[in-house]
Amino acid sequence: MENHSYLILIISLFQLITISYSLYFHIDETERKCFIEEIPDETLVIGKYRVELLDENTNTYGATPYGIGMNVEIKDPDDKIVLSKLYTSEGRFTFTSHMPGEHLICLYSNSSAWFGRQKLRIHLDIDVGEHAIDYQEIGAREKLTELQLRIRQLLDQVQQIAKEQNYQRYREERFRATSESTNQRVLWWSFAQVTVLVIAGFWQMRHLKGFFLAKKLV
């Protein structure tokens, strides 16, 4: 009983710590910050963030008292919104891609401009694919030994590599289609332009000849 509660305490503290010490950056209150994730389909993406507000009096960053939250908006490669939710100053969002391509993850705060243009500090951590899998949790849940857990990790990694290779094939196909289309366009437009030039030349000569004949200059 006691061990169990201590374990829970440790795990929750561990979670806190991993969120506390991440990469962070500053944005204005009304600014929108977007990140691009180019991922294959059926890939899990987990994002964790924490927002702090710059206190102008003390010039330090502290917790946000006003209830400033962050809007998280995720768009798929077709510009359709996959997720659009308002979270509090500390949040965790998850989504699984249903089509391969460039997904856009945007963060912007829900405060209106009349609060003054204060600066926000955002701690962000985005994990994609096999980085998003929490092995400690899987090990605890399925009661695996360390070796079994490592083998499971290897399996996940190899699966990720295979998925990425498949996605690479899809991208290369699109690249080839684009290049072939450009080739076609160059061919047809050159043809059309040469034809138009020749027709224009003939028309000019014919028109001017008729004009000068009418003016009795020739």
Place this chain on the structure above:
Amino acid sequence: MLTISLRISFLLIAFILKYIHTTELTFELPDNAKECFHEKLKVGSKYVLEFQVVTGGNYDVDLELKSPSGKILYQTTKKQYERIEQTANEDGVYEFCFSNEFSTFTHKVIYIDWKVDGDPEHEITGASPRVAEGALTMIETKVGNIHQNLETCIDYQTHHRLREATGRARAEDLQERVQIWSLGQFILIIIVAIGTVLLLRSFFTDKRTSSHMTWTK
């Protein structure tokens, strides 16, 4: 009993308290803009920063890496790809800034990979106290090697994907530009042909009326 388990849990927490993780981000840097990222590091932690410019202009960006005391640890201008591996000498907030201020209208898409002392959520640590390195069985060592090699493989794959994205973005840009410029030239040819004829006609019709007008004045 209580105090011992409490001590163990605090020890474990202290052990975990090293700031270790990995972050991969791809973002767009507008022209004349500077984007900075910060992280608090402890003395002795090894960090690796990798960046690659994916699209935009000449595919170059400036980078500046600063220590907590403001000393510039690494500075480079107009680089497309760079990998920096260093050990933190001081405690505090390290920052690295990407600058696109030299560019007037091209915005760049930059990929960054920031690793600090490995990745604890991703790496598997045994629940039991760690035995000395020499006591690992051969399977465990081999599995560890495979894991490292696969990590390298994934890293190479990422960079290959970025290079391919660069090429693809150029190809799609080219396709659009070919269409627009060809259409524009087509219309221009027609306009110039008609315009030349009209201009020539105007030389032979207005001359008489203008000279007639000067005579009457």
